[in-house]
Each structure stands twice: as structure tokens, then as C-alpha cells.
Amino acid sequence: MEIHLSHFNTIYFSAKMSLPLTLLSGLSYMGILIESLSILIISLLFFMLIFLYNKSINEKQHEKWRLIAGLLIRKAVFHDNEDNPDATVPLTARAESLMHNRHFRQLVTEELITTKKSLAGMASENLKHLYQQLQLDKYALTNLKSPQWYVKAKAIQELTLMELKDVLPKLYRYTNNKNELVRMEAQSATVQFYGFEGLRFLNVITYPISEWQQIKLLQQLSQAAPVDVSIDTWLRSKNSSVAVFALKLARSYHWFQWHDTILACLEHPEANVRLQAIDCLCEIYTDKTAAILKSRFWQEELEIQLAIVKALRSIGTEDDAPFLVSLLAYDNNEMKIYAARAVTHISKNGLELIGISASASGYPLNEILAQIKGELAV
Amino acid sequence: MNWPEVFHNLYMYGFLLYSALLILSYIAISVLSIAEIRNYRHKNSFTDYRVLASSTELPSMSILAPAYNEGETIVENVRSLLSLHYNHLEVIIINDGSKDDSLSRLITTYDLHRIDYFVNEQIPTKPVKGVYKSHNPVYSKLTVVDKVNGGKADALNVGVNIAQNKYYVCIDVDCVLEQDAILKLAKPFLENTSKRVIAVGGVVRIANSCEIEGGRIVKVNLPDQFLPRMQTLEYIRAFLLGRMAWARLNGLLLISGAFGVFDREIVIKCAGYNINTVGEDMELVVRMRRYMEELKEPYRVNFIPDPLCWTEAPASFKILGRQRNRWTRGTIETLRMHKKMFLNPDYGLLGMLSYPYWLFFEFMAPIVEFIGIILFIAACLMGIVTHALVLLMIGVIILGILYSVFAILMEVLTYNQYKRNKDILRLLLVAIIEPFVYHPFVVWSAIRGNIDLLRKKNSWGEMTRQGFVGKKPVG
Amino acid sequence: MKILIAEDDQVILMLLEFRLKKDGHEVIVTHDGREALEKIDEFQPDIVITDIMMPYVSGLEIIGAVKSKYPDKMRVIILSGMGQENVVLEAFQLGADDFITKPFSPNEVSVRVRRFDTGRK
Numbered sequence: 001m002e003i004h005l006s007h008f009n010t011i012y013f014s015a016k017m018s019l020p021l022t023l024l025s026g027l028s029y030m031g032i033l034i035e036s037l038s039i040l041i042i043s044l045l046f047f048m049l050i051f052l053y054n055k056s057i058n059e060k061q062h063e064k065w066r067l068i069a070g071l072l073i074r075k076a077v078f079h080d081n082e083d084n085p086d087a088t089v090p091l092t093a094r095a096e097s098l099m100h101n102r103h104f105r106q107l108v109t110e111e112l113i114t115t116k117k118s119l120a121g122m123a124s125e126n127l128k129h130l131y132q133q134l135q136l137d138k139y140a141l142t143n144l145k146s147p148q149w150y151v152k153a154k155a156i157q158e159l160t161l162m163e164l165k166d167v168l169p170k171l172y173r174y175t176n177n178k179n180e181l182v183r184m185e186a187q188s189a190t191v192q193f194y195g196f197e198g199l200r201f202l203n204v205i206t207y208p209i210s211e212w213q214q215i216k217l218l219q220q221l222s223q224a225a226p227v228d229v230s231i232d233t234w235l236r237s238k239n240s241s242v243a244v245f246a247l248k249l250a251r252s253y254h255w256f257q258w259h260d261t262i263l264a265c266l267e268h269p270e271a272n273v274r275l276q277a278i279d280c281l282c283e284i285y286t287d288k289t290a291a292i293l294k295s296r297f298w299q300e301e302l303e304i305q306l307a308i309v310k311a312l313r314s315i316g317t318e319d320d321a322p323f324l325v326s327l328l329a330y331d332n333n334e335m336k337i338y339a340a341r342a343v344t345h346i347s348k349n350g351l352e353l354i355g356i357s358a359s360a361s362g363y364p365l366n367e368i369l370a371q372i373k374g375e376l377a378v
Numbered sequence: 379m380n381w382p383e384v385f386h387n388l389y390m391y392g393f394l395l396y397s398a399l400l401i402l403s404y405i406a407i408s409v410l411s412i413a414e415i416r417n418y419r420h421k422n423s424f425t426d427y428r429v430l431a432s433s434t435e436l437p438s439m440s441i442l443a444p445a446y447n448e449g450e451t452i453v454e455n456v457r458s459l460l461s462l463h464y465n466h467l468e469v470i471i472i473n474d475g476s477k478d479d480s481l482s483r484l485i486t487t488y489d490l491h492r493i494d495y496f497v498n499e500q501i502p503t504k505p506v507k508g509v510y511k512s513h514n515p516v517y518s519k520l521t522v523v524d525k526v527n528g529g530k531a532d533a534l535n536v537g538v539n540i541a542q543n544k545y546y547v548c549i550d551v552d553c554v555l556e557q558d559a560i561l562k563l564a565k566p567f568l569e570n571t572s573k574r575v576i577a578v579g580g581v582v583r584i585a586n587s588c589e590i591e592g593g594r595i596v597k598v599n600l601p602d603q604f605l606p607r608m609q610t611l612e613y614i615r616a617f618l619l620g621r622m623a624w625a626r627l628n629g630l631l632l633i634s635g636a637f638g639v640f641d642r643e644i645v646i647k648c649a650g651y652n653i654n655t656v657g658e659d660m661e662l663v664v665r666m667r668r669y670m671e672e673l674k675e676p677y678r679v680n681f682i683p684d685p686l687c688w689t690e691a692p693a694s695f696k697i698l699g700r701q702r703n704r705w706t707r708g709t710i711e712t713l714r715m716h717k718k719m720f721l722n723p724d725y726g727l728l729g730m731l732s733y734p735y736w737l738f739f740e741f742m743a744p745i746v747e748f749i750g751i752i753l754f755i756a757a758c759l760m761g762i763v764t765h766a767l768v769l770l771m772i773g774v775i776i777l778g779i780l781y782s783v784f785a786i787l788m789e790v791l792t793y794n795q796y797k798r799n800k801d802i803l804r805l806l807l808v809a810i811i812e813p814f815v816y817h818p819f820v821v822w823s824a825i826r827g828n829i830d831l832l833r834k835k836n837s838w839g840e841m842t843r844q845g846f847v848g849k850k851p852v853g
Numbered sequence: 854m855k856i857l858i859a860e861d862d863q864v865i866l867m868l869l870e871f872r873l874k875k876d877g878h879e880v881i882v883t884h885d886g887r888e889a890l891e892k893i894d895e896f897q898p899d900i901v902i903t904d905i906m907m908p909y910v911s912g913l914e915i916i917g918a919v920k921s922k923y924p925d926k927m928r929v930i931i932l933s934g935m936g937q938e939n940v941v942l943e944a945f946q947l948g949a950d951d952f953i954t955k956p957f958s959p960n961e962v963s964v965r966v967r968r969f970d971t972g973r974k
Contacts, residue, residue: 032765036772041810044783048806052799055790070864074871077959115864118934121958123868150420157424181424211568215435241571248435333498370494428906432937596909 062107068095069108073115076130077123088133089126099134109136113161131162144170149179156182160189168193175201184213191217195224202234208241218248226253235261240270247273251280259284266296271304278307285315294323306338313342321347328357333364340368344376351376382762389753390767396746397774403739404781410623415683415792418622422684425565427558431463437544437568438466439560439639442537443551444530445471449478453487455551458593460519464560469520471551472537475527484522489514501535501650504528509540530635531651531658538650541642548659550636550689554585554595559686563639566680573676576666577640579625579633580681581617583795584610585688595688600801605698606691608816611808613691615785618683618792625681629732631667633679635659637687644669655715657708664716671725685793699823706827709741744824751818775813782809854970855879857898859889859915860932861907869902869932872959873966886910890918898927900969902962905933905940913947920948928969932957 076089091099098104109131116127131137136158143155156174159167174186187209190198199217209217234246235258243265250258262284265277281289293308300308309327312320324346327339344350351373358365430436441459445452452471459469473481484490495509503525510522525536534548545567547560559580567575586601601607624630635658648669651658663679670677692698713736720737722729754771757763786805789795796802856878860866863884870880881896883889887909893901901919905912916929928950933940936954944952951965 032768032772036769036776040776040779044779044806044810048783048803051787052802056799066863070867073864074868077868078871078875111864114862115868116956118862118865118955119868119958120956121960123959124956150423153424181421185424208571210571212565215430215433215568218435219430219433333496333500337496337498364496364498367494367496371496374494428934432935591909 065098065104065107066111068092068098069104069111072108072130073111073127076126077115077119079126089130105134105136105139108134109158112136113158116161128162128164132164137162137164137167141167141170149182152177152179153181153185156185156189160185160192163193165193172201176205176207178207180207180210183207184216187213188216188220191220191224196221196227196229199229202237202242202245205239205242208239209245210241214241214245214248217245218252221249222252228255228257231255231258232261235265240268240273243268243273244276247276247280251283254283256284259286259289263289263292266292271301274300274304275307278304278311282311282314290316290320294320302332302335306335309335309338309342313338313345316342316346318347321350321353325353325357328354328365329361336365337368337371340365340372341375344372382760386757386762386764386767389757390764390770393750393767393770397770400739400743400774401777403735404777407619407623408781408784410626411619411788414622414626415618415788418683419792427561431558431561432465434465436465436561437564438468438542439464439564440468440470440537440541440543440546440642441560442470442472442534442541442546442548444474444533444537445476445480445551446474446527446530446533447476447478447480448551449476449480449483451552452480453483454593456484456488456520458554459551460517461593462555462560463557466543467519467560468542470537470540471520471522472533473522473524474529474533475525481522481524485510488512488517488520488522490520490522495540497536497539500539500646503532503535503539506536529653531653531655534658535650535653538642538645544642545639546642546645547639548635548637549687552690553582553636554590554593554688556684556686557594562682562684562686566678566682567639567641570678573678574670575641575678575680576644576670577633577638577663578680578682579621579630579638580686581621581683582613582634582636583685583688584613584691586691586693588688598795600796600804601691603693605693605695605816607804607808608812609691609698611782611785611805611812612816614789615782618788619781619785621681622683624732625679627727627731628678629727630679630681631664631728631732631736632660633663633681636689638663640666652715655708655711656704657712660708661712661715664712667728668716668719668725671728683792685795695819699819699826702820702823703827703830706741706744706824707831709736710828710831713737713741744821745828747821748825778813778817779809782812854900854966855881855896855898856900856902856966857881857883857889857892857896859883859886859901859903859907859912861885861904868959869962872963876963876967878966886912886915889915893919893927894922897923900928900930900966902930902932902966905931905935905944913944916944916947916949930962930965932962 072089072091072095079089099108112127112131116124119127140155140158143151144159146152146155152174156171159171168190171186171189174182175190177183177186183205187201190201192198229249231246231250234242237243237246247262247265249255250262259281262277262280266274268274268277278293281293290312293311297305297308309324312324316324321343324339324343328336328343330336330339340354343353347353351369354365354369354372358369441462443455443459448455456469456471471484473484489512490510491513492508493511497506497509505526507524507526510524512518512520521540523536523540525533537548538546545564547563549555563578563580566578583598584601584606585595586603586606587599588595589597589599601610621630621632638659640662644666645662648662648665650662652661652665655661667677667679692701713733716733719725719729719733721734725733754763754767757767783806786802786809789805790802796805856873858866858869858873858880860869860882861884866882866884870882873880881892881898883892885908886903889901889903889907890910893915901915903912903915912931912933916931919927919929929948930951930953931944931949932953932955934955941952950969953962953965
């Protein structure tokens with residue numbers, strides 16, 4: 001646009017003089033402003049109204065679908081198998097045609113899964129049959145091949161929750177899939193079906209298992225019957241997360257037979273494995289364990305040293321008291337606290353021993369001593 | 379030299395450039411946040427939080443809640459925190475030298491007594507007057523610390539010193555948390571195998587006009603009052619769009635002081651919260667990031683879009699003004715303290731993108747806008763306004779409204795906290811009114827923040843309701 | 854008998870309602886704790902079947918409310934996925950008459966409900 005000052009001066013002043021006219025003329029600045037904003041507001045409102053209308057229609061439809069799905073599920077749950085064991089659940093024509101709709105299928109699948117999670121026994125079996133009758137398993141198997149990770153993972157989860165055990169061999173290879181969620185679901189699937197035996201993927205996986213997944217697997221395993229599995233290879237695995245997981249298993253289930261291999265883990269290059277090993281030894285120990293821990297103490301970094309002292313609190317004896325008392329002089333307050341606590345736990349004269357050091361050195365040991373006295377009094 | 383013309387052109391093209399960059403950033407943020415939210419929600423759909431909440435393998439967490447003169451509500455707030463379902467949780471309330479009866483109320487209600495406690499002062503703080511625990515085993519999770527008044531940063535540092543666990547949640551004591559909030563916040567620390575997660579931020583939602591029972595939000599309502607309603611839109615925009623986008627890039631500079639989780643070891647290594655700034659929440663995150671960059675170790679700062687924390691927003695112009703004033707000063711102080719990072723490739727994305735963005739579009743935006751409006755009015759009065767300029771002005775306003783509408787759309791498509799169509803329409807109205815009523819006020823508060831800082835008004839003075847300190851969703 | 858069910862899962866609610874109605878009972882359904890408490894006063898059921906984790910008011914609070922207001926009149930059966938020992942113990946300590954963990958069998962619920970049927974009109 002070309003700028004001619006005089007031009008504008010004229011328009012500006014004339015605009016000022018004749019506001020009502022200029023509102024109509026569309027050339028004034030106020031006019032432009034008002035018109036554009038009006039257009040904007042009106043179009044926005046129009047758009048949103050359509051969107052919201054669409055949304056309510058969708059919601060109503062989903063409500064109807066939910067009812068249909070619910071009825072279908074109810075028919076399946078209370079299906080009387082005694083009369084005709086091979087009979088299928090009768091479908092209304094409406095339901096039948098809706099099964100071709102992907103969204104309806106997803107809704108039915110979701111409802112089926114949620115309900116199955118809550119039901120046991122024959123009701124649960126019936127739902128499984130309904131799932132297969134509606135051919136939802138075939139859709140799931142197709143989804144397994146999808147390039148999108150969340151579709152794959154969802155399919156694995158679905159097949160697992162529906163207890164389709166025959167599918168398991170197909171799922172096994174996903175336990176080392178490059179996508180983390182797919183791996184997690186596949187690993188959960190094998191553990192769900194085979195319990196401890198299902199952990200054999202730990203022999204071969206190359207990707208690390210996150211702490212979160214480890215927690216999830218341990219939670220699942222707590223529902224299964226404990227079986228002594230060989231964790232030897234896992235403890236020695238190049239995949240350090242596998243070693244950490246194996247150590248957690250050993251600790252939770254008190255597998256004393258692996259004590260020596262666990263000791264070997266104290267020399268693992270990764271710090272978190274060493275830490276986990278020490279944690280494990282708190283539950284699995286012999287009369288020699290404490291001495292071995294002490295011998296490693298000065299080679300380690302602070303975090304691990306603290307873990308050792310914490311362990312000595314649980315597994316130490318009177319013989320370890322002098323070592324711990326010497327640590328009261330360690331130049332780190334946290335270490336002092338840990339050592340003091342450990343001393344009071346393992347030694348009858350714990351408080352006195354600390355008292356001697358405390359009166360010699362004053363702060364902070366005197367305060368630590370007071371705190372520990374308070375803790376023990378409770 | 380036609381000076382009005384030169385002036386006009388300079389103004390217009392400068393304005394144009396700034397606006398173009400701003401709009402580009404809106405678009406980038408929108409795209410990135412969509413991707414990140416989608417990713418998060420897909421991942422989330424595979425997690426059954428209820429089952430995992432009872433696991434004994436979960437890491438222990440500490441909750442730190444500094445309190446100052448919260449006497450009226452503190453007992454209820456603490457009750458709400460104690461009712462969270464999580465194994466191995468410790469709740470630490472730090473009474474920052476309240477002048478009211480906060481401490482005595484707590485002592486009475488929770489049967490507290492003073493214990494001998496050695497405070498390992500890994501971060502130097504003002505003196506601790508006493509540490510209190512309960513006689514009653516039901517309240518064994520609770521620890522109350524009484525200290526000499528020193529400000530929120532100092533109180534948090536005391537909390538960090540005392541906390542026993544690896545990770546701590548920093549919240550404002552009057553925040554209401556969702557039941558599975560702690561679990562959801564812990565998850566990023568546990569999921570990542572390649573990078574160390576040092577901090578996780580979460581969305582802060584506006585609790586005004588919501589129904590709260592037994593310390594939990596039972597019904598979500600759009601705030602009735604004008605200002606909280608405007609802030610609702612603002613928070614949605616800032617959290618769902620802004621923060622998510624930055625989290626995706628791993629360039630997030632700010633975790634709200636009202637709600638965040640931190641790796642305690644790193645915080646201590648960074649010497650804790652800085653007591654010389656009013657923006658201690660932002661400053662800590664920047665410093666932690668800087669520490670990790672300097673260590674050259676891979677790390678992440680995550681952000682969770684699920685609504686996890688609800689808080690009361692200021693309802694009066696006066697308090698809102700003070701809050702925004704303080705946020706501005708905090709931003710400036712933080713930027714100044716870390717100016718070494720500006721366009722410094724040693725700091726990677728942090729120095730090359732996050733810091734410059736924060737400088738030009740968070741700090742400078744109110745200033746640019748303010749000057750822009752004044753000059754526009756001057757130009758009008760001098761009669762040198764052009765069509766182009768006016769259209770530009772309108773264009774920017776319209777695009778701002780569209781950005782807000784997009785934020786509302788995201789909210790409806792994802793969490794849909796405001797289910798009634800009526801509320802969605804109300805939010806739209808807010809989006810339209812905002813540039814004319816709310817936004818100018820916010821800009822003006824920011825300008826005053828700049829002025830106050832220049833005058834070196836060192837600002838805590840008498841600490842007023844700590845409930846609003848440090849939350850910074852503006853973005 | 855008159856039975857009130859409090860359960861926030863739609864499908865489970867429907868299944869229970871269907872099964873218990875088939876058994877010949879009069880059934881009222883509610884979707885959350887608050888609604889349940891209101892309807893309990895209004896409907897005066899013989900048996901209350903409730904989940905623990907529900908919006909507004911938890912199942913444990915419902916046990917408390919029912920046992921204090923109608924100590925001999927109403928039975929409370931807990932139907933919940935939270936089967937941990939401490940939860941079960943607390944439920945019984947508060948006065949629950951039975952605890953069924955999820956996943957459950959609808960037949961089992963039917964049988965356990967029938968146990969409380971003393972045939973009173």
C-alpha cells in the first residue's frame with residue numbers, strides 16, 4: 001500500500017467528523033475493526049456450535065451403542081451352557097450390522113474387556129466365547145501386524161486379557177520389539193499366561209527393562225504361584241536391567257540358593273546392579289556376608305557405601321560394631337546417621353558406644369544420638 | 379526525510395517481524411503439544427494405575443508443603459495430603475514462622491510432640507526451631523517443621539534437608555491433589571532407561587467453584603467469578619499447549635512452584651532453592667538443567683498433562699496483580715542470573731532455544747505489547763495510521779483468539795473437564811473478551827513488575843498468602 | 854428381598870441387577886456413594902451391595918452409615934477389586950456382613966445374597 005500522508009489526513013479527519021457515515025463506509029478504521037471482529041466472532045460461534053452439536057449427536061449414539069453392547073454382554077454372561085454347549089449368543093440384526101462399524105467394534109471390545117476383568121468363573125468363560133464368536137480375535141490378530149505401536153500393543157493386551165492362550169507363541173517374539181510399550185505388553189502377556197516360567201524372555205532380550213516395567217511384572221508375579229526358576233544366567237546377563245530384576249526376584253522370594261552368585265554381582269561394573277545386590281543380600285545372607293560387604297566398603301563410592309552400612313544394620317552382628325563406630329568419624333553427616341543407627345541395632349551397648357564418640361566430637365554426633373534415642377524410645 | 383513515514387515503517391515492520399515470530403511459535407507449540415499429548419495418552423491407556431498403586435516396589439516419595447499463615451485451612455489441607463493412597467509417603471509441612479496459630483492448630487489436631495532431630499543441613503537455611511511428629515500411629519507419615527521465617531525458598535530448602543526419600547513433591551499446602559497424582563508423577567522417573575529424569579512438572583487446574591469434599595475434588599465446575607474464569611483459559615493454554623510443547627523438545631524451563639517433583643540428590647548438588655529471587659521455582663529448574671548440561675550427562679525434564687493438582691486462583695485484581703508482578707520479577711531475575719546461557723551452544727537446546735524464547739517472548743512480550751499500544755495510540759492521534767497497521771493489529775488479536783480457541787479445542791478433545799456445552803461456550807466467550815479486558819491488565823502488571831525491579835524493590839516484605847506463590851503457567 | 858446396589862461400572866451394575874431380579878428380588882441401582890446413601894434412606898433395602906472405590910462416598914463409609922442408622926435391619930455386602938488384607942479387615946471391622954472380591958461370579962453373589970434371606974416379608 002502506498003502511503004500518502006495527505007490522503008490519510010483527509011480520511012482521518014472526515015472519519016472523526018462523520019462517524020455514523022463512516023460506520024457504513026467500511027473505510028474507516030473503527031469500521032474495519034468492528035467488521036472483522038464481528039465476522040470472526042460469528043464464524044467462531046458458528047463453527048463451535050456445529051462442533052458441539054456433532055459432539056452431542058456422537059454422545060447420544062455412543063449411549064445407544066453402549067446399551068446394545070451391554071445387552072449383548074448380559075446375554076453372554078447369563079447364557080445357559082448346560083442345555084446347548086455349542087450354541088452361540090443370539091445377535092440382533094442391529095448388533096450384527098453394527099459389528100461392521102470399526103468404532104462400534106472398539107466399543108464392544110472395550111466393554112467386553114472391562115467386564116471380563118471383573119468377572120470370574122463361567123461368566124468369564126462365556127465372555128471369552130462371545131469375543132471369539134464376534135470374531136474380535138481375528139481383528140486383534142490383524143492389528144498385531146499394524147505399523148503403529150499403540151495398535152499393536154493394544155492388540156496384545158486384548159488377546160491377553162481375553163485369555164487366548166493359543167495366540168501366545170505369536171506374541172512371544174514381541175518381547176524384544178523395538179517399541180517399549182509393545183515389549184511391555186508382550187512381556188506382561190507371557191508372564192500372565194505362564195507365570196514364572198514365562199520369564200524366559202529374560203534370557204534373550206537386548207533392550208533394557210525399565211523400573212516401571214519391573215514393578216509391573218513383580219506385581220503380576222505376586223498373583224501367580226511361586227516357582228523356583230534358575231536366575232543364574234539372568235544374574236550374569238549382559239543386560240544389566242535383567243540382572244537387577246533377577247536380584248529383585250531373589251529378594252522377594254528369598255531364593256537362598258543363589259547367594260554366591262549374588263555376591264558375585266557386587267563386582268558388577270554398573271552401580272545400580274551393585275546397589276540392588278546389596279539390597280538383596282539384606283534378605284539373603286550367611287554368616288560371611290557382612291564381612292564381605294565390609295571388605296568392599298572402601299573401594300566403593302558414597303552411595304554404595306551408605307547402602308552397605310544400611311545393610312549391616314539388618315545383617316550385622318556385634319563383631320561389626322567396631323567398624324561401624326569407626327565410621328562415626330566419616331566426613332559425611334548422612335553416613336554418621338546411618339552408622340549410628342546400625343550400631344544401635346546390632347550392638348547391646350550401641351548407645352554407649354556412640355555416646356563415647358559423641359562426647360569426644362560434639363556436634364553433630366550429640367544431636368544424632370539424641371534423635372536415635374528418641375526413635376528407639378517409641 | 380519523511381519522519382512520520384520512517385517512524386511508521388520502522389514501527390510496522392518491527393511489529394510485523396515480532397508478530398510473525400510469535401505466530402510461528404504458536405504454530406510450532408500447537409503441533410508439538412498435539413504430538414506430545416497424543417503420545418502420552420496412548421502410553422497412559424496401557425497403565426492400570428489402580429493395580430499398581432498397591433505395589434510395595436514403588437519408590438518412596440516425600441511431599442514438601444511450605445506454609446505461612448494458613449491457619450484457617452491448614453488442618454484440612456494436611457488431612458487432604460494424608461489421605462493420598464500411596465505406600466511409603468512422607469508428608470512434611472514446613473511452618474515458615476507463621477504469625478498466626480497454624481502450628482498450634484496442627485499440634486492439637488494431629489497430636490504432635492517435639493522430637494529430637496538432627497537436621498542434616500546439606501543446604502544452608504535459617505534456623506529450624508523444632509521438628510514435630512505425632513504420637514498417633516495413624517499420622518506417622520506426617521512431619522511438621524517449625525522454622526524462623528525466611529521465605530518460600532528457604533522453607534523448601536529445609537524440607538529438602540529433612541526429606542528422607544529420593545524424590546520429593548513440592549506443592550502449595552492448599553493444593554488439592556488427585557488420588558493417583560503421586561503415582562503418575564513417579565512414573566516418568568521409573569520409565570526412562572536412557573536418560574536421567576531430574577524433574578517432572580504437572581498441570582495446575584483452577585479449583586474455584588469446584589466442589590471439594592474430604593480433600594478431594596468431586597465435581598469440576600467452571601469458575602463463576604470473572605478473574606478465575608479468565609485464568610482458567612490462560613492455564614489451559616499455558617499448560618496443555620506451552621508446557622507440553624517444551625517438554626517434547628526437552629526444553630522445559632519452568633515447573634510451577636505449586637506442583638512439581640524433583641530428584642533430591644540433584645537439588646542438593648545444585649545447592650537448593652535460591653533465596654534471593656522471587657522466582658525460586660523457575661530458577662531452580664534452570665539451574666538444575668544447567669548443572670546437567672555442564673556435566674554432559676543425558677537428562678530430561680518431563681511434564682504430565684493429566685489434571686493432577688487443583689488450586690484456588692486469585693479473584694481480585696489486587697492479588698492477581700501482585701502475583702503477576704512477582705512472576706515477572708522472578709522471570710527477569712532468573713534470566714539475569716543465567717545470562718551465560720544465552721545463545722551459548724555449550725548449553726544445547728537450553729541455550730539456543732529455550733533461553734532466547736523465554737527472553738524474547740516471555741520477558742519482552744509485555745514490554746513490546748505495551749510500547750506497541752502506546753505507539754499505536756500516538757500514531758492515531760498524529761494521523762499516520764494506515765490500513766495496514768490497523769489490519770495488523772486486528773490480525774494479531776484475532777490470531778491470539780484463535781490460539782485460545784485451539785487450546786479450548788484441545789481441552790475438549792482430551793480431558794474434557796468442563797463437560798457441559800454451556801461451559802464450553804462460556805470459555806469461548808472468555809477467549810473473545812480476553813484480549814480486551816484481561817490481557818491488558820496482565821500486561822500492565824508485568825510492566826509494573828519491570829518497574830518495581832528496576833527500582834529494586836526487594837519484594838517479599840511481609841509475606842502474604844503463600845498459596846499463590848510461584849505458580850507460573852503464563853506462556 | 855429388597856436389594857440396593859452401588860457400583861460405578863455400568864455393565865457390572867446391569868449384570869447384577871439382571872441376575873438378582875431373575876432371582877426374584879426387588880432391585881434399586883445407584884452409581885455412586887452419595888446417591889446410594891440417599892436411596893438407602895428412601896428405599897430401605899434389606900441388603901446393600903456396594904463397591905469400595907466410588908465417587909463422592911466410599912463403600913467403607915456406607916458400611917459405617919448403614920450400621921449406625923439401621924444396625925439390625927440391613928446387611929451390607931462389599932463387592933470390590935481391593936482384596937488386600939487390610940481393606941478386608943477394615944470392612945469387617947466396620948461391620949460388613951460379607952466381602953466378595955473381584956473378579957467375581959454372578960452366581961456366587963446370588964448365592965451369598967440368598968443366605969441372608971430369612972423369608973421375612
